[in-house]
Amino acid sequence: MASNGHSNHVHGQEDQNHTNGSAVSHMPKKLKLSSPPSSPFITDSEIESEFSHHDPAVARLNNGAFGCCPASVISAQQQWHLKYLSQPDSFFFNHLQNGILQSRTIIKELVNAEHLDEISFVDNASTAATIVFQQVAWAFGEGKFQKGDVAIMLHYAYGAVKKSIEAYVVRSGGEIIQVHLPFPVSSDQEIITEFRRALERGKADGKRVRLAVIDHVTSMPSVVIPVKELVRICREENVEQVFVDAAHAIGCTHVDMKEIGADFYASNLHKWFFCPPSIAFLYCRRSPKSCDLHHPVVSHEYGKGLAKECSWIGTRDYSPQLIVPAVLRFVNRFEGGIEGIKKRNHDAVVEMGEMLAQAWGTHLGTPPHMCASLIMVGLPASLGITCDSDAIKLRTHLRDHFGIEVPIYYRTPRDGEVGSVTGYARISHQVYNKVDDYYKFRDAINQLVRDAFTCALLSD
Amino acid sequence: MASRNHGRNHKNDDNHLNGDSSFSHVPKKPKLGTFITDSEIQSEFAHHDPAVARINNGSFGCCPASVISAQQKWQLKNLRQPDHFYFNELRKGILHSRTLIREIINADQVDEISIVDNATTATAIVLQQTAWAFQEGKFQNGDVVVMLHYAYGSVKKSMEAYVTRAGGKVIEVQLPFPVNSNEEIISEFRRALERGRAGGSRVRLAVIDHVTSMPSVVIPVRDLVKICREEGVDQVFVDAAHAIGCIDVDVKEIGADFYTSNLHKWFFCPPSIAFLYSRKSPRCSELHHPVVSHEYGNGLAVESAWIGTRDYSSQLVVPEVLEFVSRFEGGIEGIKSRNHEAVVEMGRMLATAWGTHLGTPPDMCASMIMVGLPACLGISSDSDAMNLRAHLRDVFGVEVPIYYRPPKDGEIGVVTGYARISYQVYNRADDYYKFRDAINQLVRNKVTCALLSN
Numbered sequence: 001m002a003s004n005g006h007s008n009h010v011h012g013q014e015d016q017n018h019t020n021g022s023a024v025s026h027m028p029k030k031l032k033l034s035s036p037p038s039s040p041f042i043t044d045s046e047i048e049s050e051f052s053h054h055d056p057a058v059a060r061l062n063n064g065a066f067g068c069c070p071a072s073v074i075s076a077q078q079q080w081h082l083k084y085l086s087q088p089d090s091f092f093f094n095h096l097q098n099g100i101l102q103s104r105t106i107i108k109e110l111v112n113a114e115h116l117d118e119i120s121f122v123d124n125a126s127t128a129a130t131i132v133f134q135q136v137a138w139a140f141g142e143g144k145f146q147k148g149d150v151a152i153m154l155h156y157a158y159g160a161v162k163k164s165i166e167a168y169v170v171r172s173g174g175e176i177i178q179v180h181l182p183f184p185v186s187s188d189q190e191i192i193t194e195f196r197r198a199l200e201r202g203k204a205d206g207k208r209v210r211l212a213v214i215d216h217v218t219s220m221p222s223v224v225i226p227v228k229e230l231v232r233i234c235r236e237e238n239v240e241q242v243f244v245d246a247a248h249a250i251g252c253t254h255v256d257m258k259e260i261g262a263d264f265y266a267s268n269l270h271k272w273f274f275c276p277p278s279i280a281f282l283y284c285r286r287s288p289k290s291c292d293l294h295h296p297v298v299s300h301e302y303g304k305g306l307a308k309e310c311s312w313i314g315t316r317d318y319s320p321q322l323i324v325p326a327v328l329r330f331v332n333r334f335e336g337g338i339e340g341i342k343k344r345n346h347d348a349v350v351e352m353g354e355m356l357a358q359a360w361g362t363h364l365g366t367p368p369h370m371c372a373s374l375i376m377v378g379l380p381a382s383l384g385i386t387c388d389s390d391a392i393k394l395r396t397h398l399r400d401h402f403g404i405e406v407p408i409y410y411r412t413p414r415d416g417e418v419g420s421v422t423g424y425a426r427i428s429h430q431v432y433n434k435v436d437d438y439y440k441f442r443d444a445i446n447q448l449v450r451d452a453f454t455c456a457l458l459s460d
Numbered sequence: 461m462a463s464r465n466h467g468r469n470h471k472n473d474d475n476h477l478n479g480d481s482s483f484s485h486v487p488k489k490p491k492l493g494t495f496i497t498d499s500e501i502q503s504e505f506a507h508h509d510p511a512v513a514r515i516n517n518g519s520f521g522c523c524p525a526s527v528i529s530a531q532q533k534w535q536l537k538n539l540r541q542p543d544h545f546y547f548n549e550l551r552k553g554i555l556h557s558r559t560l561i562r563e564i565i566n567a568d569q570v571d572e573i574s575i576v577d578n579a580t581t582a583t584a585i586v587l588q589q590t591a592w593a594f595q596e597g598k599f600q601n602g603d604v605v606v607m608l609h610y611a612y613g614s615v616k617k618s619m620e621a622y623v624t625r626a627g628g629k630v631i632e633v634q635l636p637f638p639v640n641s642n643e644e645i646i647s648e649f650r651r652a653l654e655r656g657r658a659g660g661s662r663v664r665l666a667v668i669d670h671v672t673s674m675p676s677v678v679i680p681v682r683d684l685v686k687i688c689r690e691e692g693v694d695q696v697f698v699d700a701a702h703a704i705g706c707i708d709v710d711v712k713e714i715g716a717d718f719y720t721s722n723l724h725k726w727f728f729c730p731p732s733i734a735f736l737y738s739r740k741s742p743r744c745s746e747l748h749h750p751v752v753s754h755e756y757g758n759g760l761a762v763e764s765a766w767i768g769t770r771d772y773s774s775q776l777v778v779p780e781v782l783e784f785v786s787r788f789e790g791g792i793e794g795i796k797s798r799n800h801e802a803v804v805e806m807g808r809m810l811a812t813a814w815g816t817h818l819g820t821p822p823d824m825c826a827s828m829i830m831v832g833l834p835a836c837l838g839i840s841s842d843s844d845a846m847n848l849r850a851h852l853r854d855v856f857g858v859e860v861p862i863y864y865r866p867p868k869d870g871e872i873g874v875v876t877g878y879a880r881i882s883y884q885v886y887n888r889a890d891d892y893y894k895f896r897d898a899i900n901q902l903v904r905n906k907v908t909c910a911l912l913s914n
Contacts, residue, residue: 126768314580
């Protein structure tokens with residue numbers, strides 16, 4: 001158990017409650033190049049202050065869905081916004097492009113991309129997916145791909161991505177093959193095996209696999225996928241394009257473009273990287289393929305490269321794309337910067353997950369090394385979660401009656417399984433979380449169990 | 461010259477032509493409530509750079525402080541508890557905005573109204589549908605799409621990206637400028653439609669501006685839509701980026717299949733929000749938002765209301781904007797009318813001062829007008845126009861877009877540059893005097909664009 005976490009249990013309510021705060025770090029103190037040795041790290045009360053706009057009545061265990069944004073970044077964003085409103089023409093001609101360039105440069109460094117042109121900003125991973133898939137649709141339409149050519153995706157791909165594949169790839173003649181993944185899952189090997197199996201199906205009868213869409217961290221259920229391995233396999237098996245949908249990844253797990261080796265990689269900065277809604281980066285490895293990508297909203301910059309196109313898609317509020325420097329300043333107030341935050345989040349979420357699983361007599365959905373700052377925790381079978389809508393209703397019930405925000409996943413039992421765990425909570429840990437949030441959740445579920453509650457009792 | 465222009469000597473209420481003082485030509489109704497005062501207007505726009513004569517409302521619009529404040533409240537509401545916001549507040553808020561817009565533009569059903577970021581996005585939605593029609597064999601290679609030569613630059617690019625790329629042929633309607641009557645536009649449009657149908661081609665789509673951008677001219681859209689129907693054009697899309705809050709918008713009367721307008725230009729919304737009206741009809745294939753999300757297939761309005769996590773706050777403040785405009789006498793109608801009168805008056809003042817002319821007659825403009833610049837400035841290219849604009853901004857604190865009009869064969873010493881001046885509630889006569897004086901100074905100092913580019 002991480003030593004940071006331990007002190008949180010013992011000293012209920014004080015500074016030590018924030019596992020990301022300064023007081024209890026047992027990590028070796030590295031000298032951070034980005035903050036002078038004499039400056040203190042952010043304190044717990046400063047963290048509370050940065051997130052004082054969060055509803056205090058809610059145990060916010062769902063950073064994975066909508067992320068969070070500290071007050072100092074909101075303030076920076078408002079300054080940019082007012083700068084624009086004050087004289088928009090001058091902003092457009094003199095400030096906007098520079099501001100976006102600065103933000104892109106920081107991201108390029110952070111994710112270890114080779115060239116700055118490889119980094120474009122879009123609203124979110126859904127937009128990035130559109131960009132990649134629209135290119136595939138044109139390829140079918142223009143005869144570059146043939147009807148029946150295959151695109152592979154994970155069965156646990158995000159719902160919106162599945163719809164996008166339908167809207168662009170299937171509609172233009174592509175065939176989809178889904179990789180079935182086990183859950184609960186125990187090892188990377190299980191995933192790799194299923195992936196190979198799906199690739200074989202894809203290549204059966206001489207079909208070409210034109211695209212593989214691989215999540216870096218799946219959403220529901222949340223599992224860290226061994227992307228580096230899977231990309232390597234794709235290269236071996238001549239998959240033409242690999243797109244990693246890493247909606248959660250930046251600020252949550254290890255992100256290195258050169259190491260991962262995908263053609264396209266997209267991650268939201270508003271989930272785990274403290275940006276306001278919304279901003280994501282889409283990485284496109286420099287290659288002849290990358291010229292074909294276009295933002296679907298076409299404006300003056302069409303044809304000048306994706307990054308340039310994305311930097312102007314008509315009049316709108318670009319301020320979320322301009323605050324990356326302010327975000328970097330924020331994360332560097334933490335010991336170890338974003339790396340320190342990631343590590344402490346991971347340790348804390350595993351600890352809290354184990355605490356809950358023990359308290360409820362259930363188990364974790366993945367081993368610790370297959371999760372980042374989110375983890376799946378089994379819910380007591382007695383709650384009777386028997387379908388997706390039970391899961392949603394239970395989530396609503398927890399929100400409305402207990403002040404707990406946590407997404408619930410329904411896992412279909414396999415043939416022959418009886419009385420197994422069919423519901424998992426996906427808990428997140430971010431710098432603003434306190435152990436009390438998880439105790440509140442623990443106690444709420446225990447109360448429901450005590451009261452012989454089942455989802456069947458919840459009305460539609 | 462109307463007495464109100466002497467207001468510049470008085471540091472008082474009279475400078476704001478939309479204020480509640482004695483300027484309005486609209487007959488005064490008995491004052492039951494008070495209308496917004498000039499100093500309240502100043503306060504609402506106190507965030508505008510005071511050193512700048514901001515005569516370019518047409519490009520980026522404006523947003524009053526009370527609406528910015530409402531927007532920030534919505535943003536904080538989301539940040540406070542985003543899950544709750546998503547499940548319980550967002551859709552309601554967007555539906556409310558859509559309902560208000562439906563009423564304003566006289567659409568039949570709220571399903572016909574989708575909210576998108578801007579007219580550029582609306583254009584991508586319509587043209588993407590056209591591209592699919594070509595790709596899926598509904599349209600044939602070589603089928604025609606007609607657009608105005610003065611269509612906005614990004615719309616032209618969108619045509620290239622979707623229509624030309626998918627096999628369509630684009631025909632441009634040449635429009636004269638300066639222009640004197642609707643008839644000139646109507647004739648050119650008919651001519652272009654004929655070219656489109658030559659050799660038995662089908663005209664699948666006509667894209668018609670309601671108010672062109674550069675040069676800015678109010679197009680007789682109702683007439684052109686009627687002609688399209690007579691001539692068997694499959695679909696008509698009106699790009700009315702400027703229209704709402706600037707000119708009358710009645711989508712049933714105009715009769716187009718698709719109609720889009722930005723609310724952040726002339727309707728006081730923050731950046732950015734536009735509506736895309738899509739008439740319920742069998743003629744129209746399904747439109748989709750290009751950014752596909754969970755709601756794919758549930759209709760464009762529902763798709764557009766959720767395109768992934770983002771800040772939807774600018775789409776939620778339409779109610780607060782309506783409150784704002786209702787503080788003005790005559791509401792948005794009063795504002796439109798006074799803006800129009802003021803911009804015509806200021807345009808004439810400038811044309812007289814410079815010895816030039818207006819680019820359109822008053823009835824072919826709304827709240828923007830094109831004013832000829834002295835020929836001696838030597839505006840001889842698009843980049844001259846850009847340089848002059850930058851010079852006016854940097855040296856004189858005047859923000860105004862400049863349009864370069866190539867001389868026709870045989871024309872010598874003509875006006876080749878026009879300023880597109882806008883008038884919105886925050887403007888004052890001083891803004892236009894500042895511009896008048898800046899140009900007069902450049903002329904006096906024999907400044908030419910050739911000198912500026914060095």
